[in-house]
Amino acid sequence: MSAKIRKILLIAAAGFILAAGLIVLAANIIARSWARSEERAEIPPPVEAKTLAAKTRQLESRMKSLLPRGTYIMIDTAENRLRVIRDGKELLLAIVSCGSGDILQDPSGERKWVFDTPRGEFTVSSKLVNPTWIKPDWAFYEEGEDLPKNFSDRIDNDTLGDYALGIGSGYFIHGTLYTRMLGRNVTHGCVRVGDDDLKKVYQSVPMGAKVYIY
């Protein structure tokens, strides 16, 4: 490489570094000015410390009143775990199965089902012994079957196990025939629990108890 080319390359490299440095410097100045303007905007109107403290204490106590009391259920759909909590102590930790996240569309393409376990706060609205499953339309479509003409063809007394706790919108915490799949996301949205754990859940959780699914 000749000395001339080497010199040109050196100047180009220096120019590039200088330009990059200037760009970074300018960007930093702009970003800092944004941060400062945001800080100014965030300063709330002057409120007397006592008023602010009183208001905050009031809100904190209201927050505490929102916390669940007594017995409640926590369901972790990511880890497939169900916990029964009573007065802040864990009564039961069970391995369960939650929604698969699969999508099913009916043959006409008009209806679509997403097999997710719903998330949020729910309430135990029913407690059933030897529950009967009234098979919904998707159960037939999934099997590639036509919808039954008789209602009695929808009745299934075996699938839900010994107990079921309803949490609204057709979702239940119930038993399962597929115990090998506990710990996996394989359901159509309901929460499947093993026989022994389900019995404990049924016995320990009262009607009206809160259920937190996340």
Place this chain on the structure above:
Amino acid sequence: MKTRRILGLVAGTALLVAGAAGQEAAAPSPRKAARVEQEYGLARTPSTYFIFDFEAGKVSLKARGLVLKEWPIFKVKTWGRHGGVMTCPLLKKTAYNAPKRKDVTPGKAEDETDKKPTAKNDDLDILELVKMPVNFTLELPGDIRMNVRLRKSGFARILDGAGRLFSRGIGRSVKTIVRGIGRRPFTEIEIIFLEESAAKNIYWSFFEGQKCILYWPE
């Protein structure tokens, strides 16, 4: 008897003064007060919500004020407009290797009884935690982007550092200048976790439309 009364009076006065002083000392900062107010607004609803507490270095998933899950943040880097407390919904989450939902073919649903349980997860085409990405971006209103990633180690860390030096140093700087000229500020937050499960859990639990609180340090 008289001495006891006097002592009692003195002790009572001291308690009152200490209590009043304690209350003065406990006056929260406007930011903390704003956070309590904003969280109360979310806790009143039956939905779950996230709190990105950059001051305490943790991410919490909560409902009704109850902590459902919590993950420690290893490092946070912020660029651009930021500060204070902010409540906003998740607009979009993106990842290169985002898991896809499976369309069930009627009549060909997986027969669970035929499946053998294995440690691997590729035997069932379902959404599970292990399939969630560890590097992803959360888009929030007001041009806020949170890049979640794992801390890399060894040679991968050097390569990653070099790549980010270019993207952050030059790419983001050019973007800042262009946005600065157009007076359209943006915020970029980089959240680095040590644990893979933290990033995967956040991708799993944080869904579009769900609300979160961003809480920056004082």
